[in-house]
Amino acid sequence: MKVRFSALAAGLVVALGYSLLGGSGPLGATAASAGSPAPCGPASDGPAPPATATTLTTLRQAYECIFARYYAGSILDDRTLLTAAFAAFTQELQSRGLDRAAATLPRLSGHRDRDWNAFATVYARVLATLPDDAGLRQALAAATMQGMITALNDNHNAWIVQQTPPSVRLGLGIAVTTEGRATPNIRDASGPIYLRAVQPGSAADKAGLRPGDIIEAVNGVPLFVAGMLSPGVLGLLQPQSADETIRITIRRPATDTTMTVALHEEVLPIAQPPAVSARVLPGGIVYAVLPTFSPGVAAKVLGKIAELRQDDRIRGVVLDLRGNGGGRDEEVAKLLSALVHGKIYSWDCDVRDHCTPHRTDDSTPLLKMPVTLLTDGWCASACDAFSGAVRDLQLGKLVGARTAGMVSGMPSAYALDDNSVLLLTPLHHRSANGEIINGIGVAVDYPAPMTAADLSAGRDPALDKALALMTI
Structure with missing residues (x-):
């Protein structure tokens, strides 16, 4: 199962019926519970069974899954994961007033299996001194898991536990x-x-x-x-x-x-994302708002533009992507394919920089009109990717503010033995010209950020600048 993990993680978590919190239940307290786990496998698209306790075996399964499945797993130093995991474990103990003298990181050598066994032994030893409280032990396991994921410093990785989406x-x-x-x-x-x-x-x-x-x-x-x-x-x-x-x-x-x-x-x-909207502004410019790149968005916005183009005065399109937290790669591809044919619009690359191209779908009818994008620091993930492609392929001007730069790569979902899911990026994103925009964002051609004074007064400098550019 692959998903474009929105940089605004909460939106995706709700959409998929997941929570970033661990469940509850008893947690094994001995190193023996950390025996060799089954390898992580692809998560199914259907509903997952209820979550069970996150044990040392689960933690080791995630640990091994990272080395096997993550983008940089083949060159990753296990000490990076285990040090961060142990730090999160001890911080959770301290926050609960339960710090223990035994909670001391063991000596790590860089040998993956030996280091895990040393870590697991201390972890189990500490748990044996704690109250027999399933919720406490689950919270400690959850903190430890999150510590490992955070150590990867990758904005599209996550550990999630399925639950009914809240209303x-x-x-x-x-x-x-x-x-x-x-x-x-x-x-x-x-x-x-x-x-x-x-x-x-x-x-x-x-x-x-x-x-x-x-x-x-x-x-x-x-x-x-x-x-x-x-x-x-x-x-x-x-x-x-x-x-x-x-x-x-x-x-x-x-x-x-x-x-x-x-x-x-x-x-x-729970606020639902605004619907796609489009209207004609003075000068014959279609102003279309894309709040996400969720399934079906590209067809909707292209359909609305087609309806409005029945008016012969239409001469250009402004696509407002401000606040767009991301969505699906296929929606990015469809919308880009309406702007240009025969182009590579992005690449997926492994840690050794072997890259696979993504190409436009030339069966999509072209708009054949000038396009300007409005972007801001909340335009993230798939929105970063779309904006980067428009810039690199010179499909239109960007106005507003630099995008979020939260587009490490498309994650795949892997099932763990507690019925939770680990999202890991096996490949990393490169824009059409091959550059990295993760952590950097896509620069605009014309800076016109929305300030508090503008918002308070009902002004929109970015839209005003875009319209001025398109009427020259």
């Missing part, structure tokens, strides 16, 4: 972003931080908060001190319980007014 979520009803380079990982970005969206009907909406409002302080504490973002203050925007009151002080650029509102975490419906 509601807890939250404050706001989504935040930042000026400077707006990225999905807001902790890496510069300020000011402002509201990107306010969920209709939420307490935040009822309290009068609006997109573009700049967050000055949370519970009276400034978000920025001496120009540096305080992660602790930012974390206050994710309350731990519905009983917690969060006071948010905002400044509204459009009116230069300040207000403080008190919010509680509330149950909110």
Whole structure:
């Protein structure tokens, strides 16, 4: 099973019916439970059985799966995985007030099997000193697994446990972003931080908060001190319980007014991605919004453009990809194939740089119209890939802000013995000209980022610039 793992991981997890959390259940506490596991195999496309306990055997199965299936597995030093896994294990112990003297990383030699056995022996020894609590042991196993995955530093790898997709979520009803380079990982970005969206009907909406409002302080504490973002203050925007009151002080650029509102975490419906939309703007330009590259999107947007082209005044298309968190490679291929034929639009490469090309489908009718893309730091994964191809193949201009640069590669899903799934990228993405855009993003031809002041005042500098370019 292969999926294009959106850089905005939560969206994919919900879509696939997965959770990034481990399940519960008893966990074997002896090194013997870490006996040779069955090799990981491809996960099925159907519903998985209920999750069972994540044991040392499961952890070793994932460990071996990484070496066998991951892009860099053949050259990976096992100490990278085991050190990160043990660090996550001890951090979970400390967070629960259960640190143990025995929780000391053993000497690792770089020999994969010997190092695993040394790790497993200490892991089991520590578990033997802990309360017989299945939930605790599962949490420790989950932390250890996540530590291994995090050590790969690959934004399309994950460990997931299948569950029924939630129909509601807890939250404050706001989504935040930042000026400077707006990225999905807001902790890496510069300020000011402002509201990107306010969920209709939420307490935040009822309290009068609006997109573009700049967050000055949370519970009276400034978000920025001496120009540096305080992660602790930012974390206050994710309350731990519905009983917690969060006071948010905002400044509204459009009116230069300040207000403080008190919010509680509330149950909110899971917001569905906006539908594809298209309309004709003055000058005969079709403005089409693609919120994702989910299945069927390319056909939908091309169909809407075809309907609007019945008007003889249509002379170009603006594709708005801002906020597009990614989706399916086949949708990228279909949309690119409507822009150009006979081209390689990307490559999948192994760790030794042996690459396989992806080509356009020349049976797709061409649009034969100029195209301009609107991008931002939330255009990720498949959106990165599409934008990179448009730039490399000179299919249109890019306006707005650099894309997220979260496009390591398309992951494959592998089943583990606790009925969880490991997503690993066997190959890494290269853009049409062969360059890496993961971690870098796709630069725009014309910078026109959306600022808090623009959003607050209802302005759209990127769209204005695109229309100006297409009417020259």
